[in-house]
Amino acid sequence: MASSPMKQEARWGVLLALPAIIGFVAFTFLPMIASAVISLTDWTIGAAPKFVGFANYTRMFTADDSFFKSLWATLYYTLGAVPLLLIVAFAVALLLNQPVRGQGVFRVIYYLPAIVPIVANSMLWIWLFNPDFGLLNTLTEKAGLPRSQWIFDESTAIPSLILMSVWGFGNVAVIFLAGLQGVPRQLYEAIAVDGGGAWRKFRHITLPMMTPTIFYSLVTSVIGALQVFVQAAVMTEGGPNDSTLFYIYYLYRTAFTNNEMGYASALAWVLFLVIMAVTVVLFRNSSRWVYYEAGSTR
Template identity: 50%
Template sequence: MQTNIPMNAPVPVRRKAGVRERKALFYGLLFTAPAVLGFILFTAGPMIASFVLSLTDYNVFKESVSFIGFDNYARLFSGQDESFYRSLGVTFYFVLLRVPACIIISFIIALLLNMNIKARALFRTIIYLPSIVPAVASAMIWMWLLNPDLGLINMMLKWLHLPTSDWIFSEKSVIPSIVLTTLWGIGGTVIIFLAGLSGIPKQYYEAVDVDGGGWYHKLRHITIPMVTPTIFFNAVMTIISSFQVFNEAYILTQGGPNDKSLFFVFYLWRTAFRDTEMGYASALAWVLFVIILAFTFLVFRSSKSWVHYEGGGPS
């Protein structure tokens, strides 16, 4: 027996390995088939279709569809479409305001929660809770809170003899007000920061204690460098979601006042579903796609210089 195996082994083993490999491939494809099919049917397919549509003048109410090459894109950037530039400006303003505010505030809250406090679970629950409130309900609550005449916020400001604001009803304050309403839902970002913070080894802080460094030293030289991967993750996620804001624009302002909150995706929705210009709206969608891609790419590129990975990764 023992002498037989080495002589016969190579042939059956190789064939067996091939069979096993093929079986694994078959089952691998079978198990992942729903996800792969879903990707083709609901992501890749529509993406290509969207690009093809963007090269047509497809309009629901028009009988014929014709290819017009890049005319839609030319029309976008020709300067005729003021709403396009308006929506770009509004969206960039929102992203520029919201992303830093969201990152800084949730980081500070996470720092506080990471202290050696007793009621952490309670505070954490309270801060996370608003992020699960449905967008429509959250919009209702904020519309009521920000009501210029009868809302709680202006009432409080009046009571404290502070200047009041028209919030979402004034051209100037509409975007900052919407940023404010979205900050109520930063609980998820806080929790991710908290996870990042709790992963920092305690010895690092003890080393600073030995050297006689204070809290500022700890924050500047340990905490912040150590959570840069988490900051990076949160920044990418917040940028992507901020560019796609829709619900707030639809429910709170309908793009108003005077198009001052005409968010890009709201404009896209309006073009596609109110004006039924599907071809033109698809071009809008692709512009947004390229912008988000470019921003994500920039953040990834810049991350090499400021994100520190432990264990000899890029730093």
């Protein structure tokens, strides 16, 4: 009975958060420490680990072509997929924010692809990409454009997967939609009073007010894109000629096909550092273009 309500509240807080904390420590933090240690060893599954210092990291940067190839494939994918995804999601969110009949129906339709499981999605796109009787080539042919080999050609494989990634814009669009609804109406009214049209509203109200949402989506999309895996595993197996050997897929192959746990752990840490660096850069630059509403304008 000696404890104050404040103290009791803190105790309850910790207690209720404990499952998450334990989960994080046991399944994320400790494995991370373990993989950092493993990354300093030469350890193949079934054999005893040997301490090798930074040899795995040296090998990565000096003697592993696949490392650079996979890094490039992943960056290429990220640079293509993220901007396209954000633009499409933003455009669709703007449309879905219009007060029209059947607004709810449209919102459902545009969100649907996002809830298709990624593997089912991949199987579907394998058919769409089929150069002989796939829907995409049928369409390009009808439009008088040349046929593409899509995921079956080294040069078009990654662009094809970028195109496919945009199909799952639903999640980002929902976040944008929520952001759009949070833009204060009086600002639009003010611009209307001043005689500004739709473009001005978009350029000077919507866009600046949306920058925090855009920034959030940008960071999460970049992190997600850098970890692209399923498309390579299900659709291309890294091919043709390793052109879609995405970083995580390469890591997975190293760990479970080549059984090199030490090297795979080192790869994982390099990716972690890359993602961290990219995120830091994005945050550092964000002050230049992200506008945070001053607390009291509403």
